Amino acid sequence: MTCLGLLTSQSLASVLTVDGTQLDASQYQLYNNTTYVSLRAVTEQLVPDAWVRWEFGQAAVNTSQLELTAKPGSIYIEANGRVLSVPYGVRLENGVTLVPVRVLAEALGASVHWDAATGAVTVTGNTGQFVSGESYYDSQILYWLSRIISAESKGEPFLGKLAVGGVVLNRVDSSDFPNTVYGVIFDDRWGGQFEPVRNGTVYHEPTAESVIAAKLCMEGVNLAKGSLYFLAPTLTDNHWTMQNRTYVMTIGSHLFYR
Numbered sequence: 001m002t003c004l005g006l007l008t009s010q011s012l013a014s015v016l017t018v019d020g021t022q023l024d025a026s027q028y029q030l031y032n033n034t035t036y037v038s039l040r041a042v043t044e045q046l047v048p049d050a051w052v053r054w055e056f057g058q059a060a061v062n063t064s065q066l067e068l069t070a071k072p073g074s075i076y077i078e079a080n081g082r083v084l085s086v087p088y089g090v091r092l093e094n095g096v097t098l099v100p101v102r103v104l105a106e107a108l109g110a111s112v113h114w115d116a117a118t119g120a121v122t123v124t125g126n127t128g129q130f131v132s133g134e135s136y137y138d139s140q141i142l143y144w145l146s147r148i149i150s151a152e153s154k155g156e157p158f159l160g161k162l163a164v165g166g167v168v169l170n171r172v173d174s175s176d177f178p179n180t181v182y183g184v185i186f187d188d189r190w191g192g193q194f195e196p197v198r199n200g201t202v203y204h205e206p207t208a209e210s211v212i213a214a215k216l217c218m219e220g221v222n223l224a225k226g227s228l229y230f231l232a233p234t235l236t237d238n239h240w241t242m243q244n245r246t247y248v249m250t251i252g253s254h255l256f257y258r
Contacts, residue, residue: 014119016101018045029098032088035121036098039070046108046125059090059097066130068107070099075158076216079107081133083215106130137218141181145169145217147203148185150210151196152230153254160251161210165217166224167256174228195236225249227256 016023016037023045027038039059040052051062058071068079072092076083077099084103091098101123105112111127114120145165153161171177171184178184185202187193196202206214225248229241232253245257 016121016123018042018123019125021045027096028101029093031091031098034088035101036091037101037104039097039099039104042101042104042123043108046110046123054097065109066107070097072097076212077103077107078212080130082107082131082136083133083212083219085216085219085221133215137215141218142211142214144181144185144202146206146211146214148194148196149213150206151201151204152194153210153213153252156252156254158209158213159223160254161213162216162221163223163227163249163251163256164230164254165213166222167227167230169217169222170224170226170228176228223251224256226258229257230254231257 016028016035018041023037023041027041029036039061043050043052043061043063047063047066049063053060058069058074061068061070066080068077070077070086070090072090074090075086075088077086077090078084084107086100086103088100101121102112104110105123107130108125109128109130110123110125113122113124115122145168148168149161149165152164156164168181168184172179172181178187185194186197192198194202227248229245231239231241233239233242233255234253241257242255248256248258250256
C-alpha cells in the first residue's frame with residue numbers, strides 16, 4: 001500500500017531538510033494535514049542530474065532510474081508504471097507543483113523522518129530502490145481487475161471506477177466469496193455475479209483510466225467502504241440487493257451496498 005505518512009496540523013515541518021540542505025519555507029506547506037513539497041526542489045536536491053520539466057499540462061521527471069509524472073488536480077502520480085495515491089490531489093501554486101513529501105520520497109527511493117519534538121522533517125536519499133509496476137503488480141490480477149472495472153464502469157466517474165474495484169477486492173477478502181480476483185469475477189452462482197461476464201464485455205480491452213483505477217486498488221486504495229455489492233437501478237430489473245443489503249453510498253449511477 002502506498003505510504004502517505006500524514007502529519008498532523010500541529011506537526012508542519014518547522015524545518016525541512018533534504019540531503020543536508022534546508023529548503024526555503026516557500027517550498028513546502030501543510031494541506032489537509034499533509035506536508036506537501038515542491039516536486040522540483042526536492043527531486044533536484046536528491047537527484048542533481050534529474051530532468052524536471054512541465055509538459056502536456058503536468059510536471060514530468062526523468063532520472064537514470066525513474067520516469068514520473070504529476071498532474072495538478074489528479075489524485076495520483078505515476079512512477080515507473082506504478083500509480084501512487086495522492087488523496088488530496090497534486091497541487092499547483094504560483095507555478096510550483098506540490099506533492100506529499102512521503103509519496104515523492106517513495107518514488108525517489110528516499111526516506112522521511114519527522115522529529116516529533118522539534119517538528120523538523122528530514123528527507124534522505126539513496127535508501128532503497130523503487131519497485132516498478134512490472135515487478136510490483138501481479139499481472140493476472142491487474143489483467144482481470146482492470147477489465148471488470150472497465151466493463152462495469154463505462155461512463156462512470158473515476159471515483160466510481162475505484163469503488164467498483166474495491167467491491168471486487170472486498171469480495172476476495174470475504175469468506176462469502178471466492179478468494180481470488182478471477183474467482184470473484186467468474187463466480188457463477190445465481191447465474192453469475194457480473195453482467196459483463198454474461199455478455200462477454202469483460203474480455204474487451206480496458207480503458208487507460210480503468211487500468212489506473214485497478215493499479216490504485218492494488219496499491220491499497222479502497223473507496224468501497226466495505227461494500228460487497230453495487231448496481232445501477234435504471235439498468236437492471238433485479239433489485240434484490242436494494243431490498244436485502246445495507247445501503248452505503250452512491251457514486252455516479254451506481255448504488256453500493258454491504
